[in-house]
Amino acid sequence: MPPSVRRSVEQRADSVGFIAVKRAANAIAEAARDSNSVRLSGAEHTAAYLLTRMPATYAASCKVLDELRGVPVASVLDIGAGGGSAALAAHEKFPLAREITLVERDPLLAEAAREWLPAAHILAGDLRRMTTFPPHDLVIAAWSLGDLPAATVARLWEAARVALVVIEPGTLRGAAFVRKVREELLAAGAHMAAPCPAAMPCPMVEPDWCYFAARVELSSMQRRIQGGDLSYQDERFSYVALVRDPVGLPRARILRRPRHHPGLIELDVCTAQGRRSERATKRRDRDAFRAARHAEWGGAV
Ligand SMILES: C[S@@+](CC[C@H](N)C(=O)[O-])C[C@H]1O[C@@H](n2cnc3c(N)ncnc32)[C@H](O)[C@@H]1O
Structure with missing residues (x-):
């Protein structure tokens, strides 16, 4: 993450205190095993989410957005933005994107995002209730859609002037959701950008599934929280990037x-x-x- 964001995240964690952050981080990890619509409550959970999850979702978002290199993006809509890691990644990968909008219902996360994305417009509502989304070139939903209805995905595609990116946990369940989004939107006329080399039926067969990994350096507090000797973790994710106009695909x-x-x-x-x-x-x-x-x-x- 940008050094200024990392410093701010670490300061928040320091001010909450190691024991409280560790307890909250364990609760988030436990809840995330069952669902990705984890509800955070209070400063401890927010600090723990930003410290332990945001660097990983940021790293994965950067990796995914690298796949859209050359695609013209001047505006970004980050859905279920949390601390804005996908928007921050988009800001880095598409420096010409001047208009950034976040949809986030959690006020503490939205407030944190406002600190490092001061020019972003923040929509504080529940995205289930939004019948339309404001059109932007790139719409990105990272770790935020897994429990939401298919109608939401169709609305996000309507809002995507150039590209829609959906990233979910690299689990069987996360990949199955991504695969469903892929199938529905290809049928609706979207073009494949990544990761698939063509818009063919997905060849992955259960119990195997399609996922990738982003390597993340752990801060010293993260290492103490997670225990173990490793100075990094591999964040596993599944994703699909779809575009309105065809792009070149790899072999x-x-x-x-x-x-x-x-x-x-x-x-x-x-x-x-x-x-x-x-x-x-x-x-x-x-x-x-x-x-x-x-x-x-x-x-x-
Ligand atoms: C697992 S976090 C992911 C955050 C961020 N996208 C990231 O990659 O780090 C899911 C986020 O989506 C938000 N969210 C989930 N359901 C939502 C809803 N119905 N309306 C608005 N925000 C929602 C949560 O508050 C949370 O911040």
Whole structure:
């Protein structure tokens, strides 16, 4: 996250105190296992959400918005914005986007977002009750739609002048929701932007599902809260980015972390023809092997 936002988030957590933030962070993590419409209550929950969840949702949003590079975005609508991590990510990836609107019902999170996005317009209502959304070039809903009806998604697509991005937890349930959004909106005339290499039926078969990961450095308080020795965590997410006008699509998307063996790299990829395993060997194809050495989970080839 931008250093000034990170500092402010850490100061809020410090002022609430370690024990209270840890307790609230555990409660949020527990509630998020069952639902993503977690209701926060009070300064402790807000501080804990901003400290433990916002860096991860910000990192994932940045990764997803990288996939829309070159798409013209001058305005952004962040739905269920929380502390505005998706809007902040959009602000970084689309610096020309001057108009930013957040929809967020939680007053403490909205107030926090106002601190680092002072020019943003904030709609404080319940998005279930909104029958229309103000049109913006990019509409992004990150970790906020999973429990909402399909009609809401259709309304968000109506509001998206250029692109709609939906990001959900990288769980079976989160991915199933994303897949439903993908199917409904492709049927309604949307074009695929990412992650799929084509608008074909999704080839993922349960118990497997489509998800990616964003690596997040943990602050020292986060490390103390989460315990363990790791200085980072991998935030898993599922997403779809859809656009009004067709964009170029990659040949394939890398579905899992590439497996490296001596002289051989195996890639699990999704292509327009379905999911398959591809192998690049140093001896037979040096160029493909060199390219595969730089390949990353979630990247395109
Ligand atoms: C899990 S948080 C995600 C926040 C943020 N998008 C992020 O990526 O960090 C879900 C957010 O959506 C908001 N939200 C959920 N349902 C809502 C509703 N019906 N109306 C307005 N906001 C809602 C919650 O208050 C919460 O801030």
